[in-house]
Amino acid sequence: MKKLVLLAVIAALVIVFFYFDADRLLTLEGLKNGLSQFESWRSARPALVGGAFLLFYVLVAALSLPGAVIMTLAAGALFGLMWGTIIVSFASSIGATLAFLVSRYLLIDTVQNKFGDRLKSINEGIQRDGAFYLFTLRLVPVFPFFLINLLMGLTAIRAATFYWVSQLGMLAGTLVFVNAGTQLAQLNSLSGILSPSLLLSFALIGIFPLIAKKGLGVMRARRVYDGYQKPKTFDRNLIVIGAGAGGLVSAYIAAAVKAKVTLIEAHKMGGDCLNYGCVPSKALIKSAKLANQMRNAGHYGLDDAIPKFSFRKVMQRVHEVVAKVEPHDSVERYEELGVEVIQAYAKLVDPWTVEIKHSDGRVQHLTSRAIVLATGASPFVPPLPGLDDVGYVTSDTMWDEFAKLDEAPKRLVVLGGGPIGCELAQSFARLGSEVIQVEMAPRIMMREDEEVSELAKASLERDGVTVLTLHKALRCEKNGESKHLIVEHDGVEKIIEFDALLCAVGRVARLSGFGLEELGIETNRTIVTNEYLETGYPNIFAAGDVAGPYQFTHTAAHQAWYAAVNALFGHLKKFKVDYRVIPWTTFLDPEVARVGLNEQEAKEKGIAVEVTRYGLDDLDRAIADGAAYGFVKVLTVPGKDRILGVTIVGEYAGDLMAEFVLAMKHGLGLNKILGTIHAYPTWAEANKYAAGEWKRAHAPQKVLLWLGRYHTWRRGSPSKTAKVSKN
Structure with a gap:
């Protein structure tokens, strides 16, 4: 209601302005015709006329009405250069700020809610450099100032900053126009004020802050190198430390563009994903899934069977899978691609020099114009008293430790309810372990919607996992050969006996041992970088888990392109x-x-969304495969088909997601997915049917009603009931 009242007041003022022909007064001809009258008023009551002039100017600027230029000329003609400049400077800045505030009050919530995701980078830029950009725009009178006022109101720049920057930035243009007003009699048109040469001068003035900013950036960049001697020549164009996904892709890109690149890895090529994460875990998941299908063969019309297997052979297969994938990330392959690979320990000794310690004791130094840090992450081990006494494994060490066992651990405790903990808990339960999963949070998989967490929990419990949420691990104890984990729930301590304990409570970036501390490279759980992945040293970059904010192999590869x-x-x-x-x-x-x-994220961020849901229990292929459970849930802009997010729970959900990722990346909506032919019967049809659910919800009911009437008319009037012949 307040906004409506304000709009009504603004509309009334605009109507009054044009009703009394004020727009005609605010022309060059009107100003000249009325100047003598204005001068007589000003001579009689200078303070009153000056105040009234200021207020009227504020009103014109606040309402974004035409005539501000003429009033600036009038200020010069009536009050002279000094007082005219003072009056216009304050009046224009106050009026601009009022227009700014009105725009913000009326529109910013609507604009940010509707286009917040698209405007995110703009908002961040305005918060960081808003005053600078506004000042640059104000220096050049070619830009419509009223438009700047309204658009800036839709950003996050502070009103006080907007005011003082506007007053300072508009001063040069104000002086030019006020000075022209002091010689009003010689002016025949407004075009005479801003000559091409003057416009060029303003443009150069506007460019100057950009050049100055660039220069300051260069100076700041050079300042961080104070105390270091930059080499005159370099051994390499790029050195990459770490041969996980981020490092491998960075090195590959450098070699592809014919740069001289060296990749240094102290341990295993392929990093965590190949050796401890993605590859071995998926091999284990597959074996566990097959064992589960054998137990439930009756679901497929077969006889249930108890799977007979050697756990040692299962783990042996895991290692064989890793060995088969290993050549993709091998030293030999990358050397064939043009990358020099060194297997040794690397440490930064200055911003351009890397010290390399080989296993045979040799020490080598290489210089490089640029360096990419891709040192990855390692499992976080919680500081639980007694943990070392009872022994534990992590998602890194379990593959070798459990490979020695003939059977899966009889009683396995999994600490952590995130993705890694859930995947491994289910797999070991299916391979015969009695698994207890301990999570301190109210539910597992906290980053997902609550219904997703519940489905995941139900799936784990169906496979025999005991899921304990809101249970805080306190300490570990060992009594003889018995191992215990002490947890707290609702203020009461509980004892959980186990044979093996798996820590899966997250991963932490590898930050020590690479010279970051010595060079003063800022870290905060990860290496701190800017939007270009630069560290505090503009020639040193970070990518992958060590850079954050995501710990996914595909994100590391994605970042690697930008870093390289x-x-x-x-x-x-x-x-x-x-x-x-x-x-x-x-x-x-x-x-x-x-x-x-x-x-849940949309709710936390206050983003309006429309939810469309398609149940996979309705999908023909899911029914045929005996996997008719789960759903596709799509979040869109209310009333539009633009996709804001998708969650899929079900068989092959990761593969089904690719179509939505492509659509979101390239701005394709649900209508495009609906119009794409999907082979029948495939799982991919679920995406099309989800789009169909959205389309059905947005069917134009009035149009359909009229179409029904049209088709009735096309059939003609209902015929009379035909008489039945007795013949």
Whole structure:
């Protein structure tokens, strides 16, 4: 109601302005005709006329009415250069700020709610450099100032900042117009004020802050190198430390563009994903799933069977899978691609020099124009008293430790309810372990919607996992050969006996041992980088888990492109890393896949969404495969088909998500998915049917009503009942 009242007041003032022909007065001809009258008023009552003039100018500027230029000329003609400049400077700034505030009050909530995701980078830029950009725009009178006022009101810039920057930035243009007003008699048109040469001068003035900012940036960049001697020549164009996904892709890109690149890895090529994470875990998940299907063969019309297997052979297969994938990330392959690979320990000794310690004791130093840090992450081990006494494994060490066992651990405790903990808990339960999963939070998989967490919990419990949420691990104890975990729930301590304990409570970036502390490279759980993945030293970059904010292999590879390209070509053109469309999958059974917003995030951020849901129990292929459970849930802009986020729970959810990732990346809506032919019967049809659910909900009912009447008319009037012949 308040907004409506304000709009009504503004509309009334505008109507009054034009009704009394004030727009005609605010023309060059009108000003000249009325100047003598204005001068007589000003001579009689200078203070009153000056005050009234200021207030009227404020009103014109606040309402974005035409005539501000004429009033600026009038100020020069009536009050002279000094007083005219003072009056106009304050009146224009106050009026601009009022227009700014009105725009913000009326529109900012609507604009930010509707286009907040698209405006995110603009908002961040305004918060960081808003005053600078506003000042640059104010210096050049070519830009319509009323438009700047209204648009700036839709950003997050502070009103006080907007006011003082506007007053300062408009001063040069104000002086030009007020000075022209002091010689009003010689003016025949407004075009005579801003000559081409004067416009060029203003443009140069506007460019100057940009040049100054660039210069300051260069100076700041050079200042961080104070105390270091930059080499005159370099051994390499790029050195990459770490051969996980981020490091491998960075090195590959550098070699592809014919840069001289060295990749240094102290341990295993392929990093965590190949050796401890993605690859071995998926191999284990597959074996566990097959064992579960054998137990439930009756679901497929077969006889249930108790799977007979050697756990040692299952783990042996895991290692064989890793060995088969290993050549993709091998030293030999990358050397064939043109990358120099060194297996040794690397440490930064200055911003351009890397010290390399080989296993035979040799120490080598290489210089490089740019360096990419891709040192990855390692499992976080909670500081539980007694943990070392009872022994534990992590998602890194379990593959070798459990490979020694003939049977899966009889009683396994899994600490952690995130994706890694859930995947491994289900797999070991299916392979015969009695699994207890302990999670301190109210539910497992806290980043997902609550219904997704509940489905995941139900799936785990169906496979025999005891899921304990809101249970805080306190300490570990060992009594003889018995091992115990002490947990607290509702203020009461409980004892959980186990044979093996798996810590899966998250991963932490590897930050020590690489010279970060010695160089003063800022860290905060991860290496702190800017939007170009630069550290505090503009030639040192970070990518992958060590850089955050995501710990996914595909995100590390995604970041690697930006890190490598900016490292090699940033002096020509830099690219800001794009995190808008990042998918991920938890490989439970059923799988949980996600991209963009989910419902709980939309609610937390105050983003209006429309939810469309398609149940996989209705999908023909899911029914045929005996996996008719789960759903596809799509979040869109209310009333539109633009996709804001998707969550899929079900068989092959991770694979199904690819179509939505493509659509979101390239701005394709649900109508485009609906119009795409999907082979029948496939799981991919679920995406099309989800789009169909959205379309059905937005069917134009009035149009359909009229179409029904049209088709009735086309059939003609109902015929009379035919008489039945007795013949």
